[in-house]
Amino acid sequence: MIKLKAVHHVAIICSDYQRSKNFYSQILGLPIIAETYREHRDSYKLDLAVNQHCQIELFSFPNPPKRPSKPEAQGLRHLAFVVESVADSKVELEKKGIPVEEIRTDELTGKQFTFFQDPDGLPLELYQA
Missing domain, CATH: 3.10.180.10 (2,3-Dihydroxybiphenyl 1,2-Dioxygenase, domain 1)
Structure with missing residues (x-):
């Protein structure tokens, strides 16, 4: 049986990268570990530390579809x-x-x-x- 030890990261795709970067780093105060622009995907990836063991990966992609939330949809709640x-x-x-x-x-x-x-x-x- 596989033995999971911890959650390493949660990945979030945002609609407005600068707005979400500000929210997670300035309003919530999560320290930035690394910021990468991936030209071939026209996408940013921002790694934020929640603590010494867990991170949030914030992604931007051109025109991502909206997340259905109401009524609650299957997937991460x-x-x-x-x-x-x-x-x-x-x-x-x-x-x-x-x-x-x-x-x-x-x-x-x-x-x-x-x-x-x-x-x-x-x-x-x-x-x-």
Whole structure:
């Protein structure tokens, strides 16, 4: 049996590279590891560190199709980030003009969580450590 050790990265295709680069690196504060322009694909790839073990790969492609999200479609539902304080993180995002849903409590774990969206409407979650 294969033994998975961790999630290495999550890949996201965005509609507006500069807007999404700003969102993930400036608003969410993820450090940039590397930025590559691939001329043969007319595509950028931006590697962002979530922590020492996990990354987000942000891609741009010419005219990518929109992601169906409502009603919820098959596939990745959302991306969740662990934070020390959901309440403090919600306030910080709202100060930067990012709408954030009301904080809820996970009925199975008792942990707080909330959702917000990236510039393309990808659902992102903040989950209490």
